[in-house]
Structures are given as structure tokens and as C-alpha cells.
Amino acid sequence: MGDLIDKLIFLGIAAGSLLVIALLHVAYLTYAERKIIGRMQQRLGPNRVGPRGLLQPIADMVKLLTKEDLVPYGVDKPVFYIAPFISLVCAGTGVALIPIWKKFVLSNINVGILFILALSSLSAYGVILSGWASNSRYALLGGLRASAQVISYEIAMSLALLSVVLMAGSLNLMDIVKAQINSPYKIYLIPQIIAFYVFIISAIAECNRVPFDLPEAETELVAGYFVEYSAMRFAIFYLAEYFGMVVMSALAVTCFLGGWIGPFEIPYIPFFWFLIKLYIILFIYIWVRATLPRYRYDQLMGLGWKVLIPVAIINLFLTAVLKLIF
Amino acid sequence: MATYLEINKKQVNEEKWEEPFYINMGPQHPSTHGVLRLFLELEGETIINCTPIIGYLHRGVEKLGETLNYNQAIVLSDRLDYIASAANNTAFALAFEKLMGLEVPRRAKLLRTIVCEMARICNHLLWLATHALDIGAMTVFLYCFRDREWLLNIYEKICGARLTHSYVRVGGVRQDFTQEIIDELYKFTEEFPPRIYDYEILIDVNRIWLKRTKGIAVVPPEDAINLGLTGPCLRGSGIAYDVRKFRPYDAYGEVDFVVPTGKNGDTYDRYRVRMEELRQSNSIIRQCLDKLPETQGEPVLAENAPDLLMPEKVKEPKPQPVPKKGVIFRGVEKPIVPVGEAFASIESPKGELAVYVVSDGSNKPWRLRIRTPSFVHISAIPYMAKNHMVADLIAIIGTLDIVLGDSDR
Numbered sequence: 040m041g042d043l044i045d046k047l048i049f050l051g052i053a054a055g056s057l058l059v060i061a062l063l064h065v066a067y068l069t070y071a072e073r074k075i076i077g078r079m080q081q082r083l084g085p086n087r088v089g090p091r092g093l094l095q096p097i098a099d100m101v102k103l104l105t106k107e108d109l110v111p112y113g114v115d116k117p118v119f120y121i122a123p124f125i126s127l128v129c130a131g132t133g134v135a136l137i138p139i140w141k142k143f144v145l146s147n148i149n150v151g152i153l154f155i156l157a158l159s160s161l162s163a164y165g166v167i168l169s170g171w172a173s174n175s176r177y178a179l180l181g182g183l184r185a186s187a188q189v190i191s192y193e194i195a196m197s198l199a200l201l202s203v204v205l206m207a208g209s210l211n212l213m214d215i216v217k218a219q220i221n222s223p224y225k226i227y228l229i230p231q232i233i234a235f236y237v238f239i240i241s242a243i244a245e246c247n248r249v250p251f252d253l254p255e256a257e258t259e260l261v262a263g264y265f266v267e268y269s270a271m272r273f274a275i276f277y278l279a280e281y282f283g284m285v286v287m288s289a290l291a292v293t294c295f296l297g298g299w300i301g302p303f304e305i306p307y308i309p310f311f312w313f314l315i316k317l318y319i320i321l322f323i324y325i326w327v328r329a330t331l332p333r334y335r336y337d338q339l340m341g342l343g344w345k346v347l348i349p350v351a352i353i354n355l356f357l358t359a360v361l362k363l364i365f
Numbered sequence: 366m367a368t369y370l371e372i373n374k375k376q377v378n379e380e381k382w383e384e385p386f387y388i389n390m391g392p393q394h395p396s397t398h399g400v401l402r403l404f405l406e407l408e409g410e411t412i413i414n415c416t417p418i419i420g421y422l423h424r425g426v427e428k429l430g431e432t433l434n435y436n437q438a439i440v441l442s443d444r445l446d447y448i449a450s451a452a453n454n455t456a457f458a459l460a461f462e463k464l465m466g467l468e469v470p471r472r473a474k475l476l477r478t479i480v481c482e483m484a485r486i487c488n489h490l491l492w493l494a495t496h497a498l499d500i501g502a503m504t505v506f507l508y509c510f511r512d513r514e515w516l517l518n519i520y521e522k523i524c525g526a527r528l529t530h531s532y533v534r535v536g537g538v539r540q541d542f543t544q545e546i547i548d549e550l551y552k553f554t555e556e557f558p559p560r561i562y563d564y565e566i567l568i569d570v571n572r573i574w575l576k577r578t579k580g581i582a583v584v585p586p587e588d589a590i591n592l593g594l595t596g597p598c599l600r601g602s603g604i605a606y607d608v609r610k611f612r613p614y615d616a617y618g619e620v621d622f623v624v625p626t627g628k629n630g631d632t633y634d635r636y637r638v639r640m641e642e643l644r645q646s647n648s649i650i651r652q653c654l655d656k657l658p659e660t661q662g663e664p665v666l667a668e669n670a671p672d673l674l675m676p677e678k679v680k681e682p683k684p685q686p687v688p689k690k691g692v693i694f695r696g697v698e699k700p701i702v703p704v705g706e707a708f709a710s711i712e713s714p715k716g717e718l719a720v721y722v723v724s725d726g727s728n729k730p731w732r733l734r735i736r737t738p739s740f741v742h743i744s745a746i747p748y749m750a751k752n753h754m755v756a757d758l759i760a761i762i763g764t765l766d767i768v769l770g771d772s773d774r
Contacts, residue, residue, distance in 0.1 A: 080507040176388045180410070180755070249501060250573055253756075332573045333501025335756045336410055 050145075054135070057145055061134045065281040066096035072325045079329040099274075106270035111174065114267065118172035123265075123272045126165030126279035129158045133286035138213045140299045140309040151212035152200055155290060156193070159245055162283065163189035166247075169276075170264035181263025184253045184336060188244060191343035192251075196241035198351035199234040202358040203227055203294045216298035226297035233354040235295045237347050239323065242287040244343070246280060248324060250331040251339055288320035289313075296320075385413055392421045396499045396759045399769030401743065403758070412758060415750045417743050422773040430733035435461050435535055435702065438730060443529035445737060446771040448491050449484035451477075452713040454533035456735075459614055459709035460720040461535045465702055467667045471616075472660035473537035475653045478616040479550070480523070480532055481711075482646040482653075486557075487516050488714035488766075489639050489646075496636070496763035497568060500577050505567055512560055515553060522546050536670025547654060554651045561643050578633040582749040582761045585630055592748060593741040596716030597642065598765060601627040601635035608712035620652045632764045639766075702728060715739060715766050739771035 070085065070092070077084025085092035110119065136151045138144040148154060163186060170182015204210055206227065207218035223229050244251035253263075265276045292298060292313060301312030334342065386409075391402035400421035406414035426445060430438040438461075442453035455477055462469060469477075494509035517527040523546055524532040524539050532539050568574045584594065589602040599606055607624040609617040625641035627634025704726045710719035716738025725731040742765040749761050 076503075080504050081511060082507060176386070180388075249503075252501075329504050331502065332497065332568070332571065332577060333756075334573055335577060335754060337754065338576055 053143075053145055057134060058131075061131070061282070061285065064285055065278060066100070068281050068285065068321060069099070069277070070096050071321075072328070075322070075325050076329045079326075103274040104271055108270040108272065111267050113174040115172040115174070118168050119267075120272075122165050122169035122172060123268065123275035123279070124165075125168065126162050127275050127282065129162035129165065130279040130282040130286060133158050134282070134289070136212060137286070137289040137293060138216055138298055139313050141213075141217075143309075144213060147211070147213055149209075149211045152204060152210050152215075152290075152294075155286065156197055156200070159283070159287075160189065160193055162279065165276075165279065166264050169268070173264070173267040175267050177266050178264050181253075181266070185247065185264060187336075188247070188251065188253060188339060188343075191340060192241045192244040192347070195237055195343060195347035195351050196245060198348065198355055199238040199241065200290075200294060202234045202351075202355045203231055205355070205358050205362060206231065212293050212298075215294055216300065219297045220300065222297075224297075224302075225300050227295050231295060231354075231358070233350060234358075235291070237351045237354070238291060238295065239320075240347060241343075242291065243324065243327065244339070246283040246287055246324075248280075248284070249328040250333050252333060253336055253339060284321065284324055285317075288317050288324070291320050292316040390758075392418075396495075397762060398495065398767055401762070401767065401769055401772075403746070405755070405758070407755065410754045410756075412750050412753055412755065415747045415758065417746050419740075419743060419769065420773055422769045424774065426774045427733050427735060431730055434728040435465075435730065438733065439534055440529075440531050443531055444770060445735065445774060446488075446713065446715060446718075446739070446768050447528055448768055449488040449714045450529050450531070451480040451484035451533060452488075452711060452718065454531055455481055455615065456709060456711045456713065456718045456720045458533050458535050459711065460707050460722045462667075463707035463709055464705060464722055464724055465535070467536045467670060469537050469615075469667055470660075470663050470665060472541070472657070472663040473665045473667075474616040475656055475660065476538045476542060476665060477533055478620070479542075479650050479653045480520075480538075481615070482649045483516050483519070485646045485714040486643060486650075487513050489643050490516075492639060492714075492763070492766045493564060493636075496760070496766075497574075499759045499763045500574065502568055502571070502574065505564060508560075508564065508567070512557070519546060519549055519553065522549065534666075534670075536667035537665045539665075541665050542657070547657065550650060550654055554647050554654070557647050558644060561640060561647075565640060575633065577756075577760060578636060578764075579631060580629075581632040581757050582753065582764060583629060583631045584745075584749065588748070589630065592745040594716070594745060595738050595741070596712065596714070596766075597635055597638045598716065598742060598745075600625065601638045602630035603628055608710055608717055612710070614709070614711060616653060616656075617649075619656070620649050622649050632760055635764045702726060710736075713738060715768070715771065716742065735774060737771045737774065739765075739767040739769070740774075742767050743772050 073095070074084040074092075085095040088094040088098045110116065133155045135145040136148070136155055138147070166185040166189075167182045170178045170180075170185065173179070203215065207215040209215060209218065219225055219227050228235055243249075247253075265273055268276065296316045297312075298316075299309065299313040301315075305311040386407040388405045388407055389402070390405055391397040392400040394401075397403065402418040402421065404416040404418060405412055424444070426441050430441055433441065439454055439457050442457040443450040445453045458477075490509040490513045494506040494513075497503075497505035497509075520530055520532075521527050523542065524530045526532075584592070584598070584602050586602045586604050589599050589604065594602070595606070603626050605624045605626045608614075609622070610624055622645045623641075625638050625645065627638050702724050704724055706721070706723040708719065708721045710717055712718075717736070718738060719736035721732075721734040721736075722730045723732040745765065746758075746761060749765075750758050753761065
């Protein structure tokens with residue numbers, strides 16, 4: 040009995056601290072994005088709240104929490120209320136599965152990759168339901184676009200991850216990281232460069248980020264599926280988007296960049312290499328956003344079905360053949 | 366085009382349950398460039414029908430012009446196409462000068478040409494910024510604004526205002542350039558061409574940009590003429606019509622420039638035409654600046670130009686508290702405008718801008734009619750948007766380069 044309580048307390052502390060760390064990352068990701076894009080666009084970015092604008096995310100949060108929560112006339116209320124939380128929960132749960140260090144993973148289940156993929160498919164429900172429940176045609180169009188996009192890009196993403204699974208011989212994320220030690224530079228990036236490429240593109244599409252931000256295309260659909268949302272519910276959609284970014288980047292680090300394993304050990308900071316790799320991937324997200332225009336709906340589908348999925352299948356086939364030979 | 370009545374009828378007809386999807390875009394929408402309202406009939410995301418509804422920015426400029434005297438009407442022209450106000454000023458001034466038979470000094474002509482081409486650069490930069498932003502490339506937006514800011518600062522040095530400056534006036538311009546402005550403009554013309562190159566490498570080699578613009582909203586030459594397109598939209602279809610070449614006004618007769626044209630008449634060609642025009646405008650400014658020393662010391666306003674004068678007896682507060690704020694017109698005492706009519710058209714950055722004015726001999730126009738390019742271009746949207754997707758519609762609005770102040774007047 041005492042053991043169980045000890046275990047529960049330990050788990051609670053671990054989960055709580057992980058959640059706080061993840062939330063901090065998400066909050067400061069928005070700040071980093073605004074700062075970096077500002078630099079790329081020859082402007083300053085946030086610099087008013089706190090030193091160098093460092094308190095900006097907190098100020099935003101306070102502002103959004105204190106705003107009036109408007110519910111438009113004619114919405115499907117229960118669905119309208121619950122949709123943002125579906126997005127957030129599905130996007131956020133993935134954090135628990137990422138092995139940050141060899142001795143730190145909250146939930147070391149043996150089908151980790153499958154679970155993350157399932158969660159990211161489910162998070163599309165939040166988008167679709169909010170688009171449907173909002174009683175707005177713009178939101179409906181955004182929701183439709185999102186559902187089509189997520190379905191098509193998930194296939195490419197799963198196929199890219201499947202070749203990694205094939206190489207590592209396990210669905211467990213911990214084992215995948217450990218299996219990478221034998222590869223050149225202790226990462227799967229070089230043997231699986233095609234899969235990495237496909238995965239990054241699909242992950243950007245999965246998170247509805249530029250250049251695949253069609254569901255929320257600001258200049259076409261105003262804001263897409265969350266056009267009718269306000270205050271905290273609106274913020275929760277944003278939180279879900281950035282949580283999704285963090286989880287997808289962490290997955291890329293785990294599956295392709297060797298997780299916590301680095302060229303040499305850093306004493307006292309076991310997460311060092313994991314975080315550095317995570318920040319590099321997140322920077323790519325932001326960099327792409329500042330550079331590229333947006334695809335059109337049919338072009339996006341074309342890219343997914345005609346380019347990414349065939350490439351991923353060929354890569355999977357090659358991996359299988361090479362695995363058989365060696 | 367479906368009217369509301371027809372739509373209601375369709376909805377009542379229950380047998381046909383496969384209805385198109387109607388969506389109302391605007392008048393408050395981030396990418397309709399103002400208060401344009403579009404009523405769309407969609408099938409999936411494909412546009413079957415599109416009805417532009419305008420008039421949300423109607424201020425009655427034409428009627429208002431009939432109640433103001435000639436120099437005051439120039440101020441109204443700023444508010445038409447507020448992005449390139451120098452071009453509007455010039456169109457008004459040319460028509461009024463024709464009516465009054467004024468001869469503009471050469472230096473004033475050169476200065477007008479310079480500010481007009483500056484306006485063209487401003488306009489095209491803003492167009493590029495918003496067009497790229499609509500398609501999703503947000504970085505170009507701020508780069509363009511940086512350079513536009515430079516030009517607006519020069520405008521501020523020239524006449525004190527940045528956007529609606531009324532620098533051009535009947536019979537010439539407001540005041541001469543100082544040496545500082547000329548130096549600044551020389552500096553600008555030298556540094557600007559590399560920056561055009563910067564924009565081009567930002568978006569011209571971008572595959573997504575090419576996919577979004579090539580083959581979108583193709584207008585064949587015959588259709589472009591029939592739709593009444595002018596300016597870069599017409600030249601994008603391959604017709605080298607430019608008022609600056611065909612009926613040179615101001616100093617355009619004495620400068621060398623090329624009229625760039627496209628081939629396919631799609632969004633990409635219109636983009637290329639405008640980018641080339643940026644270079645040409647830059648060279649025109651340069652040539653005019655080189656010619657300025659020849660006319661050093663000349664007046665910048667015609668001798669017999671109608672003048673804006675302050676009241677002569679400001680110091681005496683007595684007779685009656687008549688609210689004579691601002692200015693009076695010399696022509697009130699002595700009409701200088703003959704009875705008659707005049708027409709002038711110029712190549713504004715957006716297309717051909719024409720002004721027709723009828724005078725009854727008083728100091729106010731009896732009738733003022735303005736032909737604005739945006740109004741005509743909006744009428745081309747249904748033709749161009751047909752069978753395109755919603756995302757293309759945004760590109761089409763961008764490529765037509767419309768300003769609603771210009772269209773609604």
C-alpha cells in the first residue's frame with residue numbers, strides 16, 4: 040500500500056513538472072516565433088512587456104483569460120464548448136510518451152508511435168467539430184479543409200515513421216532511440232533522410248502551419264474553423280496548435296535525430312541534446328513560416344497524394360529490402 | 366449573375382436539393398482590399414458565380430467637386446486612389462489646365478513626372494506587399510513597406526504630407542524641390558534596383574508562388590480589351606498600350622522608357638509587368654532628375670494660374686465674423702475659367718484614369734466626371750474568377766490591384 044502511494048506521488052510530481060515544462064515551452068514558443076519572424080522581417084517583435092518583451096506570453100494569457108467568452112447565435116452549444124478541448128487534450132497527451140532522457144519517460148508503452156499517431160488523428164476532430172458547430176460557412180469550409188488535409192498527410196507521415204520502425208525493429212520510442220546508436224553519428228537522419236523529409240513536411244501539414252495553413256487561411260477564410268471563437272476558447276486552439284508543433288518536433292527528434300543521445304555527454308544536464316535538437320526543429324517550423332506562401336487546396340492534396348505518399352512507400356520498400364540484405 | 370430573389374426561389378424549390386454553397390465575402394474581409402463585397406456561389410471550393418457589390422465607400426466625389434472651386438477639387442482627387450495620390454492630382458490638374466488654357470512651365474512638368482513616378486513605385490510596392498501577403502508570403506509585405514516608407518518620407522520633405530498631399534496643382538506644382546530632396550532621390554534611385562532584385566529572389570524562384578500565379582485568371586488580349594482593362598492588367602495580356610507613350614503628357618515625351626508586356630495574360634505575367642514597371646519608373650525618375658539643372662530657377666507655377674490666397678486683411682477683426690477660414694479664390698472676383706469642356710487621361714499606376722470637366726464660366730466645375738481604373742477592373746472579377754477556387758479569387762483581387770476609394774468615388 041505504501042509503495043503504491045509512493046508511486047502515485049512520484050508519478051504526480053513527474054507529470055505535473057512535465058506539464059509545466061511543456062506549457063512553458065509552448066508559451067515561449069509563441070514568443071520565440073514572434074521574435075524570430077520579427078528579425079526576419081526587419082522589425083523588432085514584442086519588446087514592451089518585461090525586459091525584451093519576455094513577459095509577453097503571460098500578458099497575452101491574462102488578456103485572453105479576462106476577455107468575454109462570446110457564443111454566437113445558433114451554434115451547437117455542447118459541441119462548440121468541447122471542440123477546443125478535444126484539440127488540446129489530443130495534442131498535449133503526446134508529451135507524456137516522448138522519452139526525454141534514458142531514465143525519464145512518463146509512460147513507456149510499447150506501441151508509443153502508434154499512440155502518438157492515433158492522438159494526432161483524433162486532434163483533427165476538434166477542428167472538424169468546431170467548424171461544424173460554429174454555424175458559420177467560413178468555419179465550415181475551414182473544417183472541411185482540415186479533415187481532408189489531416190487524412191491525406193497522416194498516411195504519408197505514418198509511412199515515413201514506418202520505415203524508422205522497420206529499421207529499429209520496435210514501436211517503442213525508447214527502443215527506437217537506443218537502436219540509433221549503431222547508425223552513423225548515432226542518428227537515423229542519414230539512412231532515413233527521405234523519410235525525415237517526408238515526415239517534416241507532413242508534420243507541418245499536420246499542425247496546419249504555413250505553407251499548409253489552409254484550414255485557418257487568414258486571407259481567404261479569415262480564420263477558418265475558429266473564426267467564431269473568442270477569449271480562452273480561442274487561445275486553447277492556439278495552445279493546441281503549438282502543443283502539436285512541440286510534440287511533432289519531439290517525435291522527429293526521437294525518431295530521426297537520436298533523442299537524448301549526443302556526440303558527448305554533458306554533465307548535470309541530461310536533457311541538453313534533446314532540447315537542442317528540439318529547438319532546431321522548431322526553428323525550422325518558424326523559418327518556413329516566414330519564407331513560404333500558401334498552397335492552394337487542390338495543390339496541397341496533389342502534393343500529399345502524388346508526391347509524398349509514393350516517395351514514402353518507395354522509401355519503405357527500400358528500407359525493407361536493405362534490412363533483408365544486411 | 367444571381368440576384369437575391371433568384372436565390373430565394375431556388376431555395377424554395379425543394380425538388381432540387383443539391384444546392385450550391387453561397388458565401389458572402391466582405392465588405393469586412395482581410396483581403397478584399399477595402400470594402401469590396403463579393404457574393405460567391407460555390408460548388409465545393411470552385412466558384413460558379415461571383416457578384417461584386419460596391420458602393421460601401423461612396424463619398425460623392427464627382428458631385429462634391431461641383432460645389433468646390435477648381436483648386437479645391439484637386440484635394441478631393443487625393444481621396445480617390447489614396448495610394449498614388451500624385452497621379453490623381455495630375456489627372457485633375459491636366460483637365461483643368463486644358464480648360465483654362467494654361468501653359469505649365471517645363472520645370473513643373475519635370476517635377477510632376479517625378480512625383481507621379483514616385484507614386485507609381487509606392488503603388489506597385491504596396492500592391493506587391495498585399496498581393497504576396499494574400500497568397501501567404503508574409504515577409505515580402507514588410508520589405509516592401511520599408512521601401513515605401515522611404516518614398517513617403519521624401520514626399521513629406523517635398524510638401525509636408527505623406528499620403529494625400531495635393532502637391533500637384535492647377536498650373537504647376539506647389540513648390541520647388543530643395544537640393545536635399547534631389548540628393549535623397551538620387552540616393553533612392555541608386556539603391557532601389559538591387560532591392561527589386563531582392564523581392565524577385567524572395568518570390569520569383571519560389572515554387573509555391575509560381576504554382577499559385579501561373580495559369581491563374583488568364584485573360585486573352587481580345588477579352589482584356591472587351592472588359593475594358595487598362596494599365597498593367599492590359600499589358601499583362603500582351604497589348605502595349607500606355608497613355609504615357611500614346612498621348613504623352615507632362616515630361617513623358619522627353620524621357621526614354623520601355624512599356625513592358627506579358628505573353629500569357631495570367632497572374633504571373635501581370636506580376637512580371639509590374640516588377641518591370643518598377644525598374645522603368647526608377648529610370649524615369651533618374652532621367653528627370655538629370656534634366657532638372659537645365660531648368661534651374663524657372664517658376665514652378667504658371668503665370669496666370671488660379672491661386673490660393675490668404676485673406677488680405679487678416680489684421681482687421683471688424684466688419685462681420687464671417688468664417689473665412691482657410692482660403693479664398695481669386696477667380697471669385699474675376700472669372701478666369703472660360704465656358705467649355707475638357708478631357709484629360711493619364712496612366713495612373715492602376716490603369717487609365719480620365720477626367721472630364723464641363724465649365725459654365727464660374728469658378729466651379731459645372732460637371733465633373735472621373736473614369737477610374739478600379740471601377741472597371743472590379744467588373745472583370747466575375748469573368749476572371751469563374752471556375753477558379755476561393756484561394757484564386759484572393760489572387761485575382763490582388764492582381765487587379767483595386768482600391769475601393771478609387772472605384773466607389
